[in-house]
Amino acid sequence: MLNVLADFVGELRAAGLPVSMSEHVDAARAMRVIDLGERRALRDALAATLVKDGDHLPVFYTAFDVFFADRAAPAAPEESRDGETPSGDAGAAGSGQSQGEGGGSSAPLSAEQLADLLYRALRDGDQSSLVRGARAAVSRYAGMEPGRPVGGTYYLYRTLRSLELDRLEARLTGEQADQADELAKRLAHDEARARIENLKRAVERAIREQLVQDRGANALAKSVRKPLPEDLDIMHANREELAQLERALRSLSRKLATRLARRRRRRRRGPVDLRHTVRRSLSTGGVPLDLRFKPPRPAKPEIVVIADVSGSVASFARFTLHLVHAISSQFSKVRSFVFVDGLDEVTDYFEGVDDPAVAVARINAEADVVAFDGHSDYGRALITFQEHFAKDITRRTTVLILGDARNNYHQAHAEVLADLRSRARNVFWLNPEPASYWNSGDSIVDQYERYCDRVVECRTLRQLEAFVGGLP
Amino acid sequence: MTSLDPRQELAKRLGLEHLPPVHFESAADVRTRLAANDYLSDDSIASVAFLADRLAKPVLVEGPAGTGKTALAKAVADAAGARLVRLQCYEGLDESKALYEWNYRKQLLRIQAGRTEGEAQESWGELEEDIFSGEFLLTRPLLEAISATDPVVLLIDEVDRVELETEALLLEILSEYQVSIPELGTVRAQQIPMVFLTSNNTRELSEALKRRCLYLYIGYPDVERERDIILARVPGIAEALAQQIAQVVRSLRSLDLKKAPSVSETLDWARTLVILGRDEIGAEETVATLHILLKYQSDIERATKEILGRAVNLA
Numbered sequence: 078m079l080n081v082l083a084d085f086v087g088e089l090r091a092a093g094l095p096v097s098m099s100e101h102v103d104a105a106r107a108m109r110v111i112d113l114g115e116r117r118a119l120r121d122a123l124a125a126t127l128v129k130d131g132d133h134l135p136v137f138y139t140a141f142d143v144f145f146a147d148r149a150a151p152a153a154p155e156e157s158r159d160g161e162t163p164s165g166d167a168g169a170a171g172s173g174q175s176q177g178e179g180g181g182s183s184a185p186l187s188a189e190q191l192a193d194l195l196y197r198a199l200r201d202g203d204q205s206s207l208v209r210g211a212r213a214a215v216s217r218y219a220g221m222e223p224g225r226p227v228g229g230t231y232y233l234y235r236t237l238r239s240l241e242l243d244r245l246e247a248r249l250t251g252e253q254a255d256q257a258d259e260l261a262k263r264l265a266h267d268e269a270r271a272r273i274e275n276l277k278r279a280v281e282r283a284i285r286e287q288l289v290q291d292r293g294a295n296a297l298a299k300s301v302r303k304p305l306p307e308d309l310d311i312m313h314a315n316r317e318e319l320a321q322l323e324r325a326l327r328s329l330s331r332k333l334a335t336r337l338a339r340r341r342r343r344r345r346r347g348p349v350d351l352r353h354t355v356r357r358s359l360s361t362g363g364v365p366l367d368l369r370f371k372p373p374r375p376a377k378p379e380i381v382v383i384a385d386v387s388g389s390v391a392s393f394a395r396f397t398l399h400l401v402h403a404i405s406s407q408f409s410k411v412r413s414f415v416f417v418d419g420l421d422e423v424t425d426y427f428e429g430v431d432d433p434a435v436a437v438a439r440i441n442a443e444a445d446v447v448a449f450d451g452h453s454d455y456g457r458a459l460i461t462f463q464e465h466f467a468k469d470i471t472r473r474t475t476v477l478i479l480g481d482a483r484n485n486y487h488q489a490h491a492e493v494l495a496d497l498r499s500r501a502r503n504v505f506w507l508n509p510e511p512a513s514y515w516n517s518g519d520s521i522v523d524q525y526e527r528y529c530d531r532v533v534e535c536r537t538l539r540q541l542e543a544f545v546g547g548l549p
Numbered sequence: 550m551t552s553l554d555p556r557q558e559l560a561k562r563l564g565l566e567h568l569p570p571v572h573f574e575s576a577a578d579v580r581t582r583l584a585a586n587d588y589l590s591d592d593s594i595a596s597v598a599f600l601a602d603r604l605a606k607p608v609l610v611e612g613p614a615g616t617g618k619t620a621l622a623k624a625v626a627d628a629a630g631a632r633l634v635r636l637q638c639y640e641g642l643d644e645s646k647a648l649y650e651w652n653y654r655k656q657l658l659r660i661q662a663g664r665t666e667g668e669a670q671e672s673w674g675e676l677e678e679d680i681f682s683g684e685f686l687l688t689r690p691l692l693e694a695i696s697a698t699d700p701v702v703l704l705i706d707e708v709d710r711v712e713l714e715t716e717a718l719l720l721e722i723l724s725e726y727q728v729s730i731p732e733l734g735t736v737r738a739q740q741i742p743m744v745f746l747t748s749n750n751t752r753e754l755s756e757a758l759k760r761r762c763l764y765l766y767i768g769y770p771d772v773e774r775e776r777d778i779i780l781a782r783v784p785g786i787a788e789a790l791a792q793q794i795a796q797v798v799r800s801l802r803s804l805d806l807k808k809a810p811s812v813s814e815t816l817d818w819a820r821t822l823v824i825l826g827r828d829e830i831g832a833e834e835t836v837a838t839l840h841i842l843l844k845y846q847s848d849i850e851r852a853t854k855e856i857l858g859r860a861v862n863l864a
Binding site for chain 1: 576603604606608609612762764772799800
């Protein structure tokens with residue numbers, strides 16, 4: 078068991094969770110005082126000792142399901158294997174595919190029986206028959222091929238498609254559809270959806286169990302490993318990951334604001350107040366024993382964000398704008414501009430709005446950023462900015478430019494940036510592309526880099542947070 | 550293997566003569582005894598509380614506001630028959646408020662009293678030893694929990710509010726169950742207190758602190774548990790109504806609100822409905838009482854629109 082634990086800890090570390098030596102020891106100790114036969118207790122004990130951040134729990138649960146699927150619950154697979162023997166044998170004989178689709182004579186449950194079993198399990202909230210049904214559904218519909226190095230998403234998709242969840246959900250809701258009250262209808266609907274989600278999870282777990290039996294925990298863990306929200310690549314995030322990022326961003330901006338405010342407050346004293354000090358020194362015979370300081374004047378920087386919102390980098394721009402405005406109280410002023418090949422100021426969108434996410438959504442819909450063909454043109458955007466807004470840039474302004482500097486072979490107009498830098502306090506460029514891609518193809522990072530204080534790779538929230546947290 | 554049970558090990562280090570008895574037999578025991586104190590736990594909560602007792606480790610409890618983090622510590626104290634010692638954290642909390650402080654007025658009095666009695670002058674050494682003794686020490690919550698001889702549960706509430714520097718004060722207590730006082734020496738725990746820290750996650754706690762604690766995340770309960778909580782905490786409520794309330798609250802939480810309704814707000818709502826004499830709720834009553842669950846006007850408008858259909862007009 079200790080070896081399994083060591084493997085498991087190794088997997089958590091590989092997924093990016095910071096598990097220290099002493100936490101590993103704690104986990105081993107915890108395992109000695111609990112009932113190892115109980116899978117749930119084991120999971121809770123390991124979670125309590127190894128994971129110290131609520132955002133990391135989903136990653137932990139995924140890894141746990143893989144590592145302790147077959148070992149901790151030996152009874153359950155045993156029981157299900159009886160039911161699966163016919164189709165399992167058929168698969169070994171090489172005709173698994175036709176068996177799965179034909180639904181034929183030797184399978185223990187017909188398609189209707191299976192649908193009915195699942196429906197009744199969902200309706201009555203019967204977890205054990207739900208698990209049984211999910212396993213049967215997987216062996217029937219997923220068409221799993223042993224030895225393929227996949228993470229199971231494809232199998233999940235196939236199984237769920239065959240189960241016709243929409244119809245199942247409608248059937249669950251349908252029972253109470255005769256309710257006249259709006260509220261009751263909505264509640265019935267939400268209830269049905271929650272149960273369907275439960276079924277999805279059961280199917281996913283059943284697939285994992287199968288995969289673990291097929292390929293072993295260590296191999297599978299690699300293919301199902303999910304990065305932590307703060308390590309997700311923003312540019313290539315899918316919809317589900319974007320939602321995760323959104324959630325992570327909320328807590329991150331709150332923490333960042335607290336940290337910045339603390340840092341500013343810590344500098345409790347300003348420069349020496351000579352007048353006051355001399356006056357105090359009279360009581361000590363003119364010796365300035367007691368230095369007096371001017372009250373601190375926290376220098377809050379002004380921020381100007383100029384963001385490329387064309388398709389390829391749109392989500393990065395959205396997150397950065399969201400973050401900067403969420404902590405705007407830490408700056409004396411924030412102005413935002415977005416561009417594709419035209420440029421538009423969007424500062425107003427954030428005013429009087431409680432949630433920056435709402436404003437960001439409006440920007441996507443309303444801002445007037447396309448002047449010609451809708452391909453990014455950094456040169457044109459910079460020139461437009463210089464014409465209208467350069468006069469507002471002062472020595473207190475920090476300019477952040479967000480984009481991949483892929484200029485579609487338009488003119489760079491880097492001289493504009495040189496001018497901006499001479500006016501501003503700092504010019505930073507945040508690039509959501511990996512540094513190794515810079516200056517390849519139509520990326521012209523180095524032409525602009527000359528005139529920036531720093532070009533920063535910002536692929537993940539972690540990097541974004543580190544940059545904003547370190548702003549001078 | 551010569552490894553000791555963690556409790557034995559700690560007791561040996563603290564120099565206790567006999568091992569303090571454990572508070573709970575098993576996770577199931579935790580669960581039933583918490584339930585007897587009107588705190589409905591779930592598997593994770595019970596497991597972690599049990600482990601905390603067995604491994605003699607502090608628990609760091611995180612989660613959204615109003616999900617029963619503080620209540621857990623109170624319920625554990627009640628269930629274990631222990632005294633609850635509470636340290637409420639805030640920004641600017643320092644050693645003299647958290648650990649101990651010398652009662653300097655009393656010390657001054659002692660010195661003056663020594664002078665006026667007119668006896669042969671005490672030597673400074675004697676005096677110093679005298680005024681830096683336990684008699685002149687004002688114990689604050691942390692020291693009180695450590696030096697107590699009866700069983701205690703120490704609750705360090707909202708630990709994320711103190712500065713990073715102050716957090717370091719806690720480390721010695723959390724790992725060694727002792728407090729070092731320069732003038733007096735080290736005060737070791739007389740028993741093994743259970744320690745709970747709560748955090749609303751407004752800032753990242755230090756790795757050092759997290760490493761010393763077990764971690765428990767308390768999220769919003771699922772419908773069944775919330776219904777049971779309502780039934781346990783709101784006397785005289787019908788089961789059907791409790792179920793309905795729990796479902797409405799779940800639907801509300803699934804919306805993207807500024808502040809999702811907490812368990813305590815759910816309970817307030819349930820009590821209100823009981824006082825109003827309802828057996829079930831419809832769309833209209835829900836809208837009329839939504840301000841108990843939601844605390845922002847924009848949230849209320851949103852929920853009205855989302856859940857109750859567009860027909861309803863907010864007066």
